[in-house]
Amino acid sequence: MDSTVSRHDGGVDSPQHHPDHPDQSDQTGPPHSSGHAGPENSGNSDHSDGPGQSRSPGPSDDSGQRERPHGAIGVEMSEEDFDRAVSDALEAIPPALAERLSNVAVFVEEEYEPEPWEDAGTELLGLYDGIPLTERAGMPWQLPDRIVIFRGPLLRMCRDREELVEEITVTVVHEVAHFFGIDDATLHSLGWG
Numbered sequence: 578m579d580s581t582v583s584r585h586d587g588g589v590d591s592p593q594h595h596p597d598h599p600d601q602s603d604q605t606g607p608p609h610s611s612g613h614a615g616p617e618n619s620g621n622s623d624h625s626d627g628p629g630q631s632r633s634p635g636p637s638d639d640s641g642q643r644e645r646p647h648g649a650i651g652v653e654m655s656e657e658d659f660d661r662a663v664s665d666a667l668e669a670i671p672p673a674l675a676e677r678l679s680n681v682a683v684f685v686e687e688e689y690e691p692e693p694w695e696d697a698g699t700e701l702l703g704l705y706d707g708i709p710l711t712e713r714a715g716m717p718w719q720l721p722d723r724i725v726i727f728r729g730p731l732l733r734m735c736r737d738r739e740e741l742v743e744e745i746t747v748t749v750v751h752e753v754a755h756f757f758g759i760d761d762a763t764l765h766s767l768g769w770g
Contacts, residue, residue: 651733652741660685662742663726666749674757677710681722681756688729700730703748711758724752 654662663685670678689701707722726748735741751769764770 650736652735652737654732654738654741656685656728659728659732659745662745663749665742666746667753669746670750670753674753678753678756680719681707681724683724683726685726685728687727689725689727701727702730702734702744703727703752705752705755707756709758710756722756724749724756726752 663683667675667683689699689704691697691699704725704727705722706725708716708719713719726745731741731744731748735744747769751764754764754769761770
């Protein structure tokens, strides 16, 4: 996989998976959008916020909300260094998996923009938007899947640069795992929640 990371302004001009989209009429089943939730996520404890949405809050309190680490006040990192950390996380994927990771565009966006059915305060660290590899039954072609890493929530939730790089890696691995069809429960049990 080419680990080029693109900056994106919020999804206005990117391909969106929509059941009525003419280019996607041959898909077998609904597209998936699965997000890695940030520290201020105010979704329900079942982490489901609407059609095709799945939340994975990681370490949480009893409400299922991702907690801000004690003492976290945020950390600064340039856009260039952040993009490099995302690229490094992609390059750390074992070669046997990386070669199967195709037709996926990776973007860095500043903030997640909640869907109309979501709470306005919803924050995500990352988002996978596409059809998992396990559900692509004989599709001759399709639009690229998207993985989006949200810079703002990651910067705000971490105490220092080392923690930020670790959280970027966890978020990238989490979203790539969704591409391979691994669900949130399995990711959490493996420590990648």
